[in-house]
Amino acid sequence: MTLTTELKEEFKDLYDKVKLCYQCGTCAGGCPVFKQYSSFNPRRVMEKLLAGDISAEIFDEQQIWYCTGCYTCSTRCPQGIDICHVINDMKNIAVKIKNAPPGIITEMTAILETGITAAKSTSALRKRDKLELPEIPPPDMTEIQKLMEVTGVIAKLNALKEDAK
Amino acid sequence: MSKYAFFVGCTIPYRVPFIETSLRKTLPIFDVELVDLPFACCPDPGGVQAFDSVAWHTLGARNLCLAEEEGLDILTACSGCFESLKIINTHLKNDPDLKSKVNEHLKDVDREFKGTIKINHFAEFLYTEIGIDKIAQKVTNPLSGIKIASHNGCHFLKPTDIMQVDNPELPQKLDHLLEALGAETVPYLNKLACCGAGTRTTDMDAALKIAHEKIVGAELANADALVTVCPTCYVSYDIGQRLMTKHFEKTTLPVFFYAELLGLAIGLDFSAGFKMHTIKVQEVLDKLTA
Numbered sequence: 001m002t003l004t005t006e007l008k009e010e011f012k013d014l015y016d017k018v019k020l021c022y023q024c025g026t027c028a029g030g031c032p033v034f035k036q037y038s039s040f041n042p043r044r045v046m047e048k049l050l051a052g053d054i055s056a057e058i059f060d061e062q063q064i065w066y067c068t069g070c071y072t073c074s075t076r077c078p079q080g081i082d083i084c085h086v087i088n089d090m091k092n093i094a095v096k097i098k099n100a101p102p103g104i105i106t107e108m109t110a111i112l113e114t115g116i117t118a119a120k121s122t123s124a125l126r127k128r129d130k131l132e133l134p135e136i137p138p139p140d141m142t143e144i145q146k147l148m149e150v151t152g153v154i155a156k157l158n159a160l161k162e163d164a165k
Numbered sequence: 166m167s168k169y170a171f172f173v174g175c176t177i178p179y180r181v182p183f184i185e186t187s188l189r190k191t192l193p194i195f196d197v198e199l200v201d202l203p204f205a206c207c208p209d210p211g212g213v214q215a216f217d218s219v220a221w222h223t224l225g226a227r228n229l230c231l232a233e234e235e236g237l238d239i240l241t242a243c244s245g246c247f248e249s250l251k252i253i254n255t256h257l258k259n260d261p262d263l264k265s266k267v268n269e270h271l272k273d274v275d276r277e278f279k280g281t282i283k284i285n286h287f288a289e290f291l292y293t294e295i296g297i298d299k300i301a302q303k304v305t306n307p308l309s310g311i312k313i314a315s316h317n318g319c320h321f322l323k324p325t326d327i328m329q330v331d332n333p334e335l336p337q338k339l340d341h342l343l344e345a346l347g348a349e350t351v352p353y354l355n356k357l358a359c360c361g362a363g364t365r366t367t368d369m370d371a372a373l374k375i376a377h378e379k380i381v382g383a384e385l386a387n388a389d390a391l392v393t394v395c396p397t398c399y400v401s402y403d404i405g406q407r408l409m410t411k412h413f414e415k416t417t418l419p420v421f422f423y424a425e426l427l428g429l430a431i432g433l434d435f436s437a438g439f440k441m442h443t444i445k446v447q448e449v450l451d452k453l454t455a
Contacts, residue, residue, distance in 0.1 A: 104216055
């Protein structure tokens with residue numbers, strides 16, 4: 001897959017954010033995911049960005065979606081690179097080129113339909129009753145849906161769902 | 166009584182509602198009144214932020230607007246909600262371009278982010294606003310005789326420049342909060358480790374392996390229980406231990422949310438909620454009354 005001009009611009013922003021990286025590997029050393037699943041290596045992700053790999057291959061791979069978002073790498077990077085946030089930016093680009101795990105689509109759909117991510121299951125509601133907990137005021141769904149529309153979430157979600165077919 | 170907008174989130178009310186009970190019962194004892202507002206998802210710092218950063222800021226700003234309109238600071242007990250709301254609040258206060266972009270979207274729902282409120286996490290709030298001494302004074306049933314492995318989790322502390330709660334590499338406030346209840350805290354292997362929840366949507370097995378390391382560390386230190394201040398971490402370890410049996414030998418380390426132990430120590434009865442834990446906690450309760 002080739003990147004559009006707009007995405008190439010975003011890619012350049014990413015390069016600027018990581019250009020101070022000297023590949024020491026502190027990020028990988030502290031990464032809780034890398035410890036258990038060595039295919040996800042934040043140092044390698046940085047290496048690819050530094051190499052200026054704009055073939056979109058790094059966004060096509062599922063690897064970046066393994067980042068758990070713990071910010072350990074960002075906390076420890078001796079060059080002060082916010083690696084965790086850079087990977088989040090990469091995920092934003094991955095969504096634009098329609099590469100997102102099914103779990104994300106499910107979650108965004110849940111928010112679009114109910115405003116929240118956790119299902120109000122019968123068993124959950126029964127537990128709330130038993131604990132004599134009050135009803136939580138529901139969010140105004142027209143507002144939530146409007147905001148998801150104007151920020152382009154609905155269009156992106158539809159594109160992903162279409163692609164998944 | 167000081168009033169706060171209670172940001173209960175998604176996980177607490179519909180996955181682990183007994184944690185909500187522990188909060189609604191303990192906080193008023195410290196003169197905190199919780200006000201429920203029609204908030205939506207914070208939104209999730211993992212999924213929604215990964216999907217679209219501007220949408221994440223906008224949906225989060227809508228929640229902030231609801232509290233601003235009531236003139237209330239937010240109090241949350243979910244570290245994910247704390248992270249999202251605090252980052253979004255900070256970014257919008259400091260980045261005029263982002264703020265105008267977000268406010269442009271909010272106009273469509275007749276709202277405007279102004280930047281007038283503060284976001285609090287209940288554990289940080291207890292430590293800084295209530296104070297260790299005041300908490301210790303309320304303790305009627307000290308939690309003596311049990312060893313606790315405290316788990317701060319990631320989003321309570323990081324990203325550090327914004328959260329500014331504690332030292333992410335050597336956090337101590339949670340241990341002090343536990344010691345105020347008369348409990349003994351133990352140092353243990355993998356104390357700083359992440360619960361792995363962020364990887365769940367991508368690969369459940371990898372997430373469970375990450376979470377398992379923590380259980381091993383706490384067991385090696387002979388901890389009687391693991392204590393969290395985040396409902397997502399709680400789920401990773403309590404319900405997670407049952408799922409981990411797919412890969413590892415069965416473990417039965419009881420997991421508590423801090424407010425549950427706070428309630429126990431100040432004499433509240435949470436027995437209905439304790440029955441809803443996946444890993445049985447009776448052994449710990451017996452040790453406390455022995």
